[in-house]
Structures are given as C-alpha cells and as structure tokens.
Amino acid sequence: MERFKVVERETKTKAYSKEGLGLAQKVDPAQKEKEEVGQWLTNTIDTLNMQVDQFESEVESLSVQTRKKKGDKDKQDRIEALKRQVERHRFHVRMLETLLRMLDNDSIPVDPVRKLKDDVEYYVDSCQEPDFEENEFLYDDLDLDDIRREMGENGGKLGKNGKKRGENGKKRRKTGRKCKKKGKKWGKVGGERVPL
Known part of the structure; x- marks a missing residue:
C-alpha cells in the first residue's frame, strides 16, 4: 500500500511545483x-x-x-x-x-x-x-x-541508416543540373545548391 501511495504521489505531482522540479533532476x-x-x-x-x-x-x-x-x-x-x-x-x-x-x-x-x-x-x-x-x-x-x-x-558524414550526407550533415540530393558557365554538375544539400 505504501508503494502505491508513493507511485500515486509521483504521478500527481505537477511539473512546475517545487517537488516536480526536484524530480526532474533525477536522471536515469x-x-x-x-x-x-x-x-x-x-x-x-x-x-x-x-x-x-x-x-x-x-x-x-x-x-x-x-x-x-x-x-x-x-x-x-x-x-x-x-x-x-x-x-x-x-x-x-x-x-x-x-x-x-x-x-x-x-x-x-x-x-x-x-x-x-x-x-x-x-x-x-x-x-x-x-x-x-x-x-x-x-x-x-x-x-x-x-x-x-x-x-x-x-568524410565521416553518415546518417542514422548509414547513407551518405552532405557537407553540413544534411542528406545530399543529386539533381544532375549542369552549370552553364563551367559545365559542373550541381546538387542540393539542405535546400542549398552546391557543386557535386
């Protein structure tokens, strides 16, 4: 019965009360x-x-x-x-x-x-x-x-599933567009156009 009271008290404690803030500091x-x-x-x-x-x-x-x-x-x-x-x-x-x-x-x-x-x-x-x-x-x-x-x-940039990532850690998407001036291929990294 005592254990139940303790569990019930912990579940009913409000998050921003003194007791609730003290409980938040307890780490696994x-x-x-x-x-x-x-x-x-x-x-x-x-x-x-x-x-x-x-x-x-x-x-x-x-x-x-x-x-x-x-x-x-x-x-x-x-x-x-x-x-x-x-x-x-x-x-x-x-x-x-x-x-x-x-x-x-x-x-x-x-x-x-x-x-x-x-x-x-x-x-x-x-x-x-x-x-x-x-x-x-x-x-x-x-x-x-x-x-x-x-x-x-x-270069050490892997996603959670082990796939390649771009320079800033975002997934690299190849679009295959070529730059008119230099003939380089461009891709998008996180919404930004970067040379491939």
Missing part, C-alpha cells in the same frame, strides 16, 4: 553513465587536439631553424618523430570521435567504451615518453574497421 543511471563517458571522450579529444597543435608548432619552428642551418640531423629526426606522433594522435581523435558519435546514436553500448578508458588515458599521458610502447590493438575489440571504411568514403 544508464543515461548518466552514458553522459559521463561522452564527456570523457570529448575531454580526451580536446586534449589530443591540443597536443597536435603543440606538435605542429614545434615542427614548424624546427623546420624554420633547419632551413637556416642545413644538415642538422638531430632536428630532422625530431621533426620526423613529431610528424609520426601527429598522425597517431589524429588516428586516435578520429576513432574517439567515431565512438562518441556511435554512443550518441546508441549504436554502441557504454561498457566497451569504458574498457578503453585506461588504455586511452595511458596513451594520452605517456605518448611523449621515450620508452612508450603503444597498444596497436586498442580498438580491435570494437570492430570499427567497417565503420572506418564507410567514413573514409564520405
């Missing part, structure tokens, strides 16, 4: 967990992008210095190492963005993403150390190869 534990993992993914992507910017600025400053002094082997080696590091970071950023998108679309559960957390944090924290060894099979358990291939074809 699964949704809260998903939001926390999504926030962690976003923060990790931002950290990796900041490191990429630092590496690129260092590459630029070293390349300016090596132009002045030709034949500096140490700086050339450092530039090559930084370029490899930038490529690895960009790979991880692409994979984490894919996971974030999949998590938002509910196409991947939270648990496999959470299992990656320790390895990804280790990579972010320790990638610049000289004795660092990267786990090359980090994302293999998630079977993201098919998704990466699809994303490579259309």
Whole structure:
C-alpha cells in the first residue's frame, strides 16, 4: 500500500511545483553513465587536439631553424618523430570521435567504451615518453574497421541508416543540373545548391 501511495504521489505531482522540479533532476543511471563517458571522450579529444597543435608548432619552428642551418640531423629526426606522433594522435581523435558519435546514436553500448578508458588515458599521458610502447590493438575489440571504411568514403558524414550526407550533415540530393558557365554538375544539400 505504501508503494502505491508513493507511485500515486509521483504521478500527481505537477511539473512546475517545487517537488516536480526536484524530480526532474533525477536522471536515469544508464543515461548518466552514458553522459559521463561522452564527456570523457570529448575531454580526451580536446586534449589530443591540443597536443597536435603543440606538435605542429614545434615542427614548424624546427623546420624554420633547419632551413637556416642545413644538415642538422638531430632536428630532422625530431621533426620526423613529431610528424609520426601527429598522425597517431589524429588516428586516435578520429576513432574517439567515431565512438562518441556511435554512443550518441546508441549504436554502441557504454561498457566497451569504458574498457578503453585506461588504455586511452595511458596513451594520452605517456605518448611523449621515450620508452612508450603503444597498444596497436586498442580498438580491435570494437570492430570499427567497417565503420572506418564507410567514413573514409564520405568524410565521416553518415546518417542514422548509414547513407551518405552532405557537407553540413544534411542528406545530399543529386539533381544532375549542369552549370552553364563551367559545365559542373550541381546538387542540393539542405535546400542549398552546391557543386557535386
């Protein structure tokens, strides 16, 4: 009987009363967990992008210095190492963005993403150390190869059903009209005419 009273009280509570506003703050534990993992993914992507910017600025400053002094082997080696590091970071950023998108679309559960957390944090924290060894099979358990291939074809813009999207994420429609001046084909993306 007590449980029934509690349920009845919750259903009769008005949305904008003090009690109703207090109830709105209660979040489903699964949704809260998903939001926390999504926030962690976003923060990790931002950290990796900041490191990429630092590496690129260092590459630029070293390349300016090596132009002045030709034949500096140490700086050339450092530039090559930084370029490899930038490529690895960009790979991880692409994979984490894919996971974030999949998590938002509910196409991947939270648990496999959470299992990656320790390895990804280790990579972010320790990638610049000289004795660092990267786990090359980090994302293999998630079977993201098919998704990466699809994303490579259309620049990462997929709809919910996996079909290609335009530059702004809207569905691309081919009309087959040709521009009179240049002979280019034009299509519509979200009501806008764009060259195909």
